[in-house]
Amino acid sequence: MKTTVRHSRGAYEVELTDLASVLGQLGGQDFVVTDENVRDAIRLASDHLAVQPGEGSKDVQTLGRVWEWLAGRADRSGRLVALGGGVVGDLAGFAAATYMRGIDLVMVPTSLLAMVDSSVGGKVGIDLPQGKNLAGAFWPPVRVLIPIDALRTLPARHFANGSAEVWKNGAALDERLFESLLAQPLQADAKNIAEIVFQCIELKKAVVEEDEFETTGRRAVLNFGHTVGHAIEQAMNYEGILHGEAVAIGMVVESRLAENIGVASPGVADTIQKGLQSQGLPTRIPGGLAAASLIEAMRRDKKARRNGLAFAFVSQIGTSKLIEGVPENDVLKVLENQ
Numbered sequence: 001m002k003t004t005v006r007h008s009r010g011a012y013e014v015e016l017t018d019l020a021s022v023l024g025q026l027g028g029q030d031f032v033v034t035d036e037n038v039r040d041a042i043r044l045a046s047d048h049l050a051v052q053p054g055e056g057s058k059d060v061q062t063l064g065r066v067w068e069w070l071a072g073r074a075d076r077s078g079r080l081v082a083l084g085g086g087v088v089g090d091l092a093g094f095a096a097a098t099y100m101r102g103i104d105l106v107m108v109p110t111s112l113l114a115m116v117d118s119s120v121g122g123k124v125g126i127d128l129p130q131g132k133n134l135a136g137a138f139w140p141p142v143r144v145l146i147p148i149d150a151l152r153t154l155p156a157r158h159f160a161n162g163s164a165e166v167w168k169n170g171a172a173l174d175e176r177l178f179e180s181l182l183a184q185p186l187q188a189d190a191k192n193i194a195e196i197v198f199q200c201i202e203l204k205k206a207v208v209e210e211d212e213f214e215t216t217g218r219r220a221v222l223n224f225g226h227t228v229g230h231a232i233e234q235a236m237n238y239e240g241i242l243h244g245e246a247v248a249i250g251m252v253v254e255s256r257l258a259e260n261i262g263v264a265s266p267g268v269a270d271t272i273q274k275g276l277q278s279q280g281l282p283t284r285i286p287g288g289l290a291a292a293s294l295i296e297a298m299r300r301d302k303k304a305r306r307n308g309l310a311f312a313f314v315s316q317i318g319t320s321k322l323i324e325g326v327p328e329n330d331v332l333k334v335l336e337n338q
């Protein structure tokens with residue numbers, strides 16, 4: 001299965017393939033950045049840089065390590081190959097966008113989350129102590145190679161983590177996908193897993209081709225669940241919670257908020273919560289997180305403006321829109337009642 005994503009500087013192909021074929025294609029001008037878990041799981045033998053797994057590696061220090069590793073090896077004709085999950089893709093992608101003012105980037109996502117979301121669309125970046133993804137760029141890959149067999153080695157928690165973005169696509173963009181997940185939650189060994197990954201890529205492709213630089217509000221709907229989700233991740237210091245888990249909680253909280261302010265039809269939040277629970281994802285804010293600290297983190301969200309917070313809300317399953325200027329008091333009420 002293959003598709004082509006068009007963008008302002010050209011186009012790239014996204015292809016579903018397998019690990020052996022990806023590794024067999026690597027040549028002398030390919031510089032592989034991965035993480036220690038992926039390296040060990042696939043027994044990577046060729047030259048590479050492996051960073052520590054986890055969101056903590058999306059920081060300035062690790063970015064510096066990648067730049068310096070490249071500086072000893074790659075000239076402008078080199079290709080950086082980001083082999084791993086969302087953290088590796090975002091970090092290595094930002095290194096590719098900035099090393100020698102930009103070198104080619106090949107995304108090889110090995111986690112479900114990276115396959116269905118972060119490897120496509122050109123967003124790359126790192127976190128700052130003040131907030132998630134605060135330094136970054138739009139740097140489209142030259143190719144995305146998806147080794148679907150990598151899902152077999154993905155730990156169950158990380159599979160469920162990635163499934164949150166699949167549920168998000170269904171809830172925000174495609175009612176039929178959502179209904180099919182309600183009927184049968186996603187499983188790594190399901191016969192149709194490749195079709196579902198491909199379906200998510202087609203959904204994302206349509207959105208990013210329409211609003212590549214997130215200026216019209218269209219692309220922002222991919223952030224359903226993320227305003228609250230990012231705030232939870234940040235308030236927990238990225239420890240004890242994975243991105244998709246935080247987004248799952250965020251989808252439910254944001255949907256309750258949307259119902260309260262009359263943007264979503266009654267029942268949307270319960271339907272989404274039921275679905276996410278059936279996938280084994282968390283749907284409640286972890287105890288001990290103060291509502292005020294979450295609001296504080298949301299103020300630093302890139303969508304927030306002076307007149308209030310911004311959310312990508314699902315109004316009914318399959319339909320979503322960006323709403324700006326949401327008063328903090330409305331958000332506080334929902335957070336305090338969770």
Ligand code: GLY
Binds near residue numbers: 121223
């Ligand atoms: N992950 C959301 C986006 O690519 O816009």
